[in-house]
Amino acid sequence: MSIHIAAPAGGVAESILLPGDPLRAKFIAETFLEKPVQYNTVRNMFGYTGTYKGKPVSVQGTGMGIPSISIYVNELFRDYGVKRAIRVGTAGSILADIHLRDLVIAMAASTDSGANPIRFGGRSFAPAASFTLLKTAFDIAVAKGWTPKVGTVVSSDMFYTEDPEEWRLWSKFGCLAVEMETAELYTLAAKYRREALALLTISDSLISHGSTSAEERQTAFTQMMEVALETAISA
Ligand code: HPA
Numbered sequence: 001m002s003i004h005i006a007a008p009a010g011g012v013a014e015s016i017l018l019p020g021d022p023l024r025a026k027f028i029a030e031t032f033l034e035k036p037v038q039y040n041t042v043r044n045m046f047g048y049t050g051t052y053k054g055k056p057v058s059v060q061g062t063g064m065g066i067p068s069i070s071i072y073v074n075e076l077f078r079d080y081g082v083k084r085a086i087r088v089g090t091a092g093s094i095l096a097d098i099h100l101r102d103l104v105i106a107m108a109a110s111t112d113s114g115a116n117p118i119r120f121g122g123r124s125f126a127p128a129a130s131f132t133l134l135k136t137a138f139d140i141a142v143a144k145g146w147t148p149k150v151g152t153v154v155s156s157d158m159f160y161t162e163d164p165e166e167w168r169l170w171s172k173f174g175c176l177a178v179e180m181e182t183a184e185l186y187t188l189a190a191k192y193r194r195e196a197l198a199l200l201t202i203s204d205s206l207i208s209h210g211s212t213s214a215e216e217r218q219t220a221f222t223q224m225m226e227v228a229l230e231t232a233i234s235a
Contacts, residue, residue, distance in 0.1 A: 002075035005047060005060070007039035012080040013049050013056035015232040017225075018069070018087045020181065022046040022061030028088070029059050032225055045072065055233040062087075062181060066113045066157060069181040070188065077192040084133065084235060085196045086228045087185055090203035090217075091153060091177035094167045098176045098202055100212050101220040103148045103227065105129070105137055106198040110175060111155040111183035119187070127155075127186035130195035137197060137231040146223060151176040153200065155183035167206045177202060197231065199224050 001007070019025050025046045029036035033050030040047035040060065047060040060076065062069040069087075076082040091104060098104065108128040116125050134150070141148040154170045156178050161167075167178055182198040189196035201220040204211040212220070 002079040004042055004045065004071050005040050005075050005080070006042050007047065007049075007080065011039045011049060012047070012060070012076060012082060013058040014081065014083040015056070015235070016058040016060055016076060016082050016085050017228055017232060018060055018062050018073070018085055018185070020062055020064050020069075020089050025059045025061040028225065032229055033057060033059070052229045052233055057229065057232050065180045066111070066115050066155060066184040070115065070184045073185055073188045077188060077194050083194055084232060085185060085189065085194065086133065086232055087182060087196070087198040088224055088228045089179055089181065089198065089200050091179035091200040093177050093202045093205040093207060094154070094171040095174070095176050096207060098149055100202050100205060100210055101216055102202045103141060103146060103220070103224055104153065104177050104200040104202060105134060105148050105150045106153040106182050106200060107134065107150055108152045109155045109183035109186055109198070110152060110170060110173075113155060113157045113183060115184055116187060125187060127183045127190070129186060129197050130189065132235075133195050133197035133231055136234045137199060137227050140230045141227045144223075144226065148227075149176060153182055153198070154178045156180055178206065199228050
């Protein structure tokens with residue numbers, strides 16, 4: 001047991017999927033995993049371990065934002081020996097050629113978060129994906145005939161920004177999309193020498209202000225899940 005995760009020792013698989021929404025963790029476990037066993041209900045941040053194509057895989061909700069994902073990923077890496085962590089989330093497009101329902105693979109994550117300036121005493125760290133996981137996920141998606149967009153994302157601490165045009169600065173520097181967790185996941189993977197990747201479906205656009213229907217989100221989500229699960233069992 002750790003403070004926020006009630007799994008017994010060995011109760012979490014070496015490969016884990018990390019959705020923000022705990023109910024999505026439940027849905028993933030019940031829809032995609034064989035014989036899922038729930039190992040966590042603390043704070044309703046559900047976690048499950050099962051198998052995918054016979055190989056152990058866990059799925060754990062992280063909550064929204066860097067402070068929340070930081071708690072879960074610290075405990076998963078430090079206390080449960082997780083080796084491969086794949087975030088499966090949503091993001092808002094901030095670049096014209098990133099469209100609703102696109103699959104974005106985050107190569108690296110810029111951030112406005114206070115976490116890394118605190119951690120590194122004002123120095124700047126470069127949170128980056130695992131090359132192995134990134135290449136594997138990209139190849140799997142392409143083999144399925146999909147066209148993932150690979151590039152940098154922004155992990156923001158603010159969903160409701162004071163300046164609604166703030167995203168334009170990141171867009172100017174080529175960031176594809178904004179979400180709220182990846183920079184911390186990649187930073188912790190670097191610290192603990194583990195592998196991490198963020199797969200993101202585009203759920204809304206800060207440029208067009210469009211958003212996806214529930215059905216469209218479901219299709220894009222299922223494609224992302226296939227890539228995530230195949231990547232999780234690839235090692
Ligand atoms: N901003 C931040 N996080 C998000 C967004 C957004 O527009 N869409 C999905 N996650």
